[in-house]
Amino acid sequence: xxxxxxxxxxxxxxxxxxxxxxxxxxxxxxxxxxxxxxxxxxxxxxxxxxxxxxxxxxxxxxxxxxxxxxxxxxxxxxxxxxxxxxxxxxxxxxxxxxxxxxxxxxxxxxxxxxxxxxxxxxxxxxxxxxxxxxxxxxxxxxxxxxxxxxxxxxxxxxxxxxxxxx
Numbered sequence: 001x002x003x004x005x006x007x008x009x010x011x012x013x014x015x016x017x018x019x020x021x022x023x024x025x026x027x028x029x030x031x032x033x034x035x036x037x038x039x040x041x042x043x044x045x046x047x048x049x050x051x052x053x054x055x056x057x058x059x060x061x062x063x064x065x066x067x068x069x070x071x072x073x074x075x076x077x078x079x080x081x082x083x084x085x086x087x088x089x090x091x092x093x094x095x096x097x098x099x100x101x102x103x104x105x106x107x108x109x110x111x112x113x114x115x116x117x118x119x120x121x122x123x124x125x126x127x128x129x130x131x132x133x134x135x136x137x138x139x140x141x142x143x144x145x146x147x148x149x150x151x152x153x154x155x156x157x158x159x160x161x162x163x164x165x166x
Contacts, residue, residue: 068116069116069117069160070157070158070159070160071154072116072117073117073121073125073157073160074152074154074157076104076117076122076125077125077128077129077152077157078151078152080100080104080125080126080129081129081149081151081152082151083095083100083103084100084129084133094133096130097126097127097129097130100126100129100130101122101123101126104122104126105119105122108122118162120161120162120163121160121161121162121163124160124161124162124163125160125161129149132149133149136148136149
């Protein structure tokens with residue numbers, strides 16, 4: 001709200017308040033405290049990160065650009081996924097997010113290999129993949145049905161993340 005008001009001063013007179021900090025309180029029903037506690041701990045670790053979801057109504061040119069960015073994001077995700085599998089097959093050990101970021105950071109700084117993707121969006125993709133593998137190994141450890149992470153086709157990859165200011 002503050003950044004929008006600084007950029008567009010005319011909003012201040014029209015909109016006295018765009019949004020405010022609020023809290024949500026709800027019942028957890030028949031779910032045990034042990035089930036809910038990890039979710040609360042994650043929120044505390046993230047310092048109650050705010051996430052905003054916007055409905056975009058792009059014109060044709062903007063739609064093509066967004067589709068292109070989504071296509072590039074999917075290619076990077078699948079390349080990172082393939083890298084994890086091949087390194088495990090070759091060495092018998094996995095690769096961490098930090099090691100993958102080092103590899104893709106070097107690609108990003110190279111001559112136009114990752115197109116219009118910026119560093120924060122690539123980091124988010126690598127974290128997304130790391131989270132999928134962490135969940136897979138957690139499910140194996142707890143004896144649940146694991147479900148190995150998958151390559152993402154165009155119908156299974158519908159979002160990307162950007163950090164404000166990049």
